Amino acid sequence: MSLKHEFEPLERWPAYRGRPLLVCGPCSAESRDQVYLTAKALVENRKVHIFRAGIWKARTRPGGFAGVGLDGLGWLAEVERELGVPVATEVANARHVQSVIEHGLKSLWIGARTTASPFAVQEIADALRGADVTVFIKNPVSPDVDLWQGAIERVREAGIERIAAVHRGFQKYGEDRFRNAPHWQIPIELLLRLPGLPIICDPSHICGEASLLREVCQNAMDLAYDGLMIESHIDPSEALSDARQQVEPSKLRDLLDGLVLRATGSSEPSFQRIIETLRTRMDDLDGRLLEVLQQRMVVARRIAQSKREQNVTVLQASRFEETVKRCVSRGRECGLSPGFVRAIFQAIHQESIDQQREIMNEKWILDDAALAAAPPKR
Ligand code: PEP
Ligand code: MN
16 A cells, blocks of 8 residues: 555644644653643643643663553543643553543554554554544654654554654664764655655654753754654653653743744745756756766776686775775865765765675676676666
């Protein structure tokens, strides 16, 4: 089944009030008062379109606060009824889904640890079949776009159309200023694969620290994200989970009011003209880049021929190291970041290796013309 353009556009979502869609609330529901007071403050500040609070918390290690469970569903239903704001909570299995639906909630999210498990996601998708709900699907903890896409497809194939992906960052190893590495290229790849899918950023779980939120929120807005899921607690210092990354509702208001919101396009004629000229130039440069790469591969294939004659291995690690070093330093002079230059040359080198392996294993010795023309067999 093709999923193209089959997600309900955000503009048609009942909760949508314009960009960014705001899904805000505490990490966990802790008490009736904490839930109600947080929701009330967010509603009064007009900084919530869908209120969030977790009642079943997947803690990485036992002993952490595991959530208040079913009691919390009553508190959430009360918020929805009395404050008139839709409410979402996290589900991790079919039983959770049934309870959420029984309590009349219409929004839920699948957490990062659950998205990583296709069995769990399928069980949730089956339990959702036929329900009129909004489903947010967080990225899996590992930087794996296929797992994320798979979870979205499972829910979509269960007949749910109102789906948004939530980018909450990916597990990292070692110290970093972020709790979870953003890897912004992964959600971009997901959107290329699933056009029309709304995407929300969860800066709270990316940052792990309230002082970093503004930077990540602004970045998400500049990348044209549709919304933000942000953790907010009436008294973060007392929070039972994720205390450092939660912000008080008034601080959240200031943060959101300070964001620069840019349009996702403009029909202004002079802007259109300039962009068109520059894009034509860019397309031309892309064509030239490809030609240069093609020439480089021809050289690589000639080298392969010589290696073959001398029975020398394809991979020459020290030569590659030198090349990267030289290019990183040249790149720096050209204003290109070392990480970028390294990544580009790693990709180019991999293609060279692949093409050289083909030449080495050809049945026939190729002449120069054949080497120049040899199309990749992959
Ligand atoms: C949460 O939203 O509180 C949560 C546990 O998120 P994640 O699944 O992204 O860790
Ligand atoms: Mn949390």
